[in-house]
Amino acid sequence: MQNHKIQGIVVNSFGQPVQGAVVYIVDGPGSFPDIAAVTSEDGSFHLGGLSKGAYQLQITLSDSTFTYDCMVDDPTEIVKIAVQDP
Amino acid sequence: MATKNQSEMEEVFSEDLLEVESFAGTSVEPVEEQDTLERLPASSFYPQLILGDSAAAQDVGSEAAQGEFLRDAYFGSYDDAAPRAKSTASPEVIIGPTDDRIRINPTTSYPWRAICALRIRAASGATYIGTGWFISPRTVMTAGHCVFLHNEGGWARSIEVIPALNGTLRPYGSCASSTFRSVSGWTSSRNRNFDYGCIILPSSCRLGARTGWFGFANRSDSFLRSRTLNLSGYPGDKGGNTQWYHAQRPKSVTPRTIVYDIDTMGGQSGSPVWYLEGSNRYAVGIHTNGHSSGNSATRIASDVFTMMQSWKALGA
Numbered sequence: 052m053q054n055h056k057i058q059g060i061v062v063n064s065f066g067q068p069v070q071g072a073v074v075y076i077v078d079g080p081g082s083f084p085d086i087a088a089v090t091s092e093d094g095s096f097h098l099g100g101l102s103k104g105a106y107q108l109q110i111t112l113s114d115s116t117f118t119y120d121c122m123v124d125d126p127t128e129i130v131k132i133a134v135q136d137p
Numbered sequence: 138m139a140t141k142n143q144s145e146m147e148e149v150f151s152e153d154l155l156e157v158e159s160f161a162g163t164s165v166e167p168v169e170e171q172d173t174l175e176r177l178p179a180s181s182f183y184p185q186l187i188l189g190d191s192a193a194a195q196d197v198g199s200e201a202a203q204g205e206f207l208r209d210a211y212f213g214s215y216d217d218a219a220p221r222a223k224s225t226a227s228p229e230v231i232i233g234p235t236d237d238r239i240r241i242n243p244t245t246s247y248p249w250r251a252i253c254a255l256r257i258r259a260a261s262g263a264t265y266i267g268t269g270w271f272i273s274p275r276t277v278m279t280a281g282h283c284v285f286l287h288n289e290g291g292w293a294r295s296i297e298v299i300p301a302l303n304g305t306l307r308p309y310g311s312c313a314s315s316t317f318r319s320v321s322g323w324t325s326s327r328n329r330n331f332d333y334g335c336i337i338l339p340s341s342c343r344l345g346a347r348t349g350w351f352g353f354a355n356r357s358d359s360f361l362r363s364r365t366l367n368l369s370g371y372p373g374d375k376g377g378n379t380q381w382y383h384a385q386r387p388k389s390v391t392p393r394t395i396v397y398d399i400d401t402m403g404g405q406s407g408s409p410v411w412y413l414e415g416s417n418r419y420a421v422g423i424h425t426n427g428h429s430s431g432n433s434a435t436r437i438a439s440d441v442f443t444m445m446q447s448w449k450a451l452g453a
Contacts, residue, residue, distance in 0.1 A: 053329075056288050073266065073373040075403020078429050082329070084282050085427040086257075087373030087403035089264040097263055099288030100327075109403075111374050 053081070055123050056099035059130040061090050061110060068094025069134065073111040077118070080104025110134055156442045158272075158449065160352030160418050175367050175384065175413060178243055194331065194440040195321040196447065238400050241369060241380040244301035245308050248418050249380060250348040252409065254302040254371040255336075257283055260290030266377040268370035269298060270409040270420070271345035272353060272445060275338040276452030279407030280425045280435070281323035284334040291324070292317055296336055300348045302371065302378055312342035318448055330393035332425045333435045335448045345452070351409055354419040355442040358390045361421060368399045368424055368434075370408030377404045388431050393438060395422045396431040403427065410434045 061069040074096045075087035081102045088096035098108075103123055110117045110132060117134045241249045255267040265286070269279035277298050285292055299311040314336050322331025338344060369382040389396045395410060401424060410422035422434030437445065 053327075073377055073404070075373045076427065077402070079427075082426040082428040082433060084280070084332075084406055085401055085403055085425060085432065086280070086282060086406040087266045087377060089266060089377075091263060095263075097261075097288055099286070100282060109374060111376060116374060 053083075053100050053102045055101040055103060055126050055128065056097055057101065057106065057108070057121065057123060057128045057130060058095070058097050059132055060094040061096065061112075061132050061134060062094055063134060063136050066133070068092070069112065070094065071112070072096075072134070074098065075109055075111075076101075076106055077109050078107040080106075108132070156355040156439065157419060158353050158442070158446060161349045175248070175369075175382065178241060178246055178249070194444060196318060196444060197321050197324050198316070198318040236400060238372070238381040238383045240375075241382050242303060244303045244380050247349045248351065248409075248411075249369065249382075250301040250309065251345070251350050252301070252369050252371075252380060253277060254299040254377060254380075255279060255283060255407065256297040256299070257286075258294045258296070259286050260292060260294050262294075263289055266371065266373055266404045267406045268404065268408040268424075269336060270407075271300070271348055271350035272335075272420075273350055273449040273452040274343040274345040275340070276345070276350075276448050277336040277338065278351075278353075278409070278420070278423060278445065278448075279334060279336060280423055281319045281332040281334040282425065283407045284317040284336060285319050285324045287327055298336060298338060298344065300344050301380070303380065304378055309344055309347055312338050312344055314338050314342075318451070320444060329426065330435065333423045333441060335445075335452075337448070337452050351411060352417060352419045353437055353442065353445055354421055355437050355439050356412075356419075356421055361387055361390045361395060364412045366395070366397060366399065366410050366412060366421070367418075368397075368401065368405070368408050368410050370401070370405035370424065372402035373404035374402045381405075390436070393436050395434045395436050397433070399432060401427060401432050 061072045072090045076083045084100045090096045108119045119132050251271045253269045257265040267283040269277040295315045297313045300309040316337040319334030322328045367384045383399045385399045387397045408424040409420045411418045411420040424434045426433045
């Protein structure tokens, strides 16, 4: 069932929320929606329509791109991603 | 032998041409008939080798629900020590060892100008980026999950449509809309096979009349397998503000989907998947999904074609 989701927050190296980062999936256990989330003022984002399994996310911020690996086991997988300031 | 071949060709053609809806657009540059690859703007980079059921299809639409932004309850539940994301020197590519996408620059010639960056404001207040394309002056086709977001309260609150966005340049301006259409197969059943929808722009905003629009067609399996399919949209790894293109023949075709190795990234949901015939462009799919073993589009099957005809009329 593709009813799992990743709920997350992107923070900088000081732990402060990062607004405007583009977050999207680049690999996963099955087919996934090819939409990209944009982090809000509090750094939060959601990516839904997923099945269980290992995912690789990318976070693009200005001209920098970061990767983040996570395992989705629960219907709502919560992640916190720290990126270096560009 | 020649007669037999001719007969077979004619027979195939008569089966191939199932349903076709006209396009409207002109090419600034002449288009040569060489397979179905698009001719790119001069400044774009060329690599060395350019090379359902009726219930589920029920039309549903909504003026976007209004609501205040709700801070997520999970916000305070994170651990203090967040794992550090790895910096990626060059963007990952979903399929294959190399990134074959080509930037479209400028974006003001047809068909590129008929492709739009989307800024999606969900009912929850969350923001997403996607891609859409005109099929009439006010009808913008896209993925169902760009207009109806199951995890974000359903219908989007509003979507800004920006044709031919190119960095900071908006050569045709933009319009926001809160009028959307999809089908119950997506909104109620969340069935990937029915993941398609559209945005109807306000009557005062006929951007498609300036950009032109794509035709669309319901074509046979054998036809689709034999043609190079083009895809262009606004990927998130490029910031979502520049248009990128790639083309390949499909890997496989099912009654409801088209699977291909065309490189895409998050943000390209809703992109047109089209073939070129002379100077005519006909969409045959709506790009929706990524997968390391093959990205895919919702195929413009007969019921999808019929629905798109009605949506086209809504935005005429």
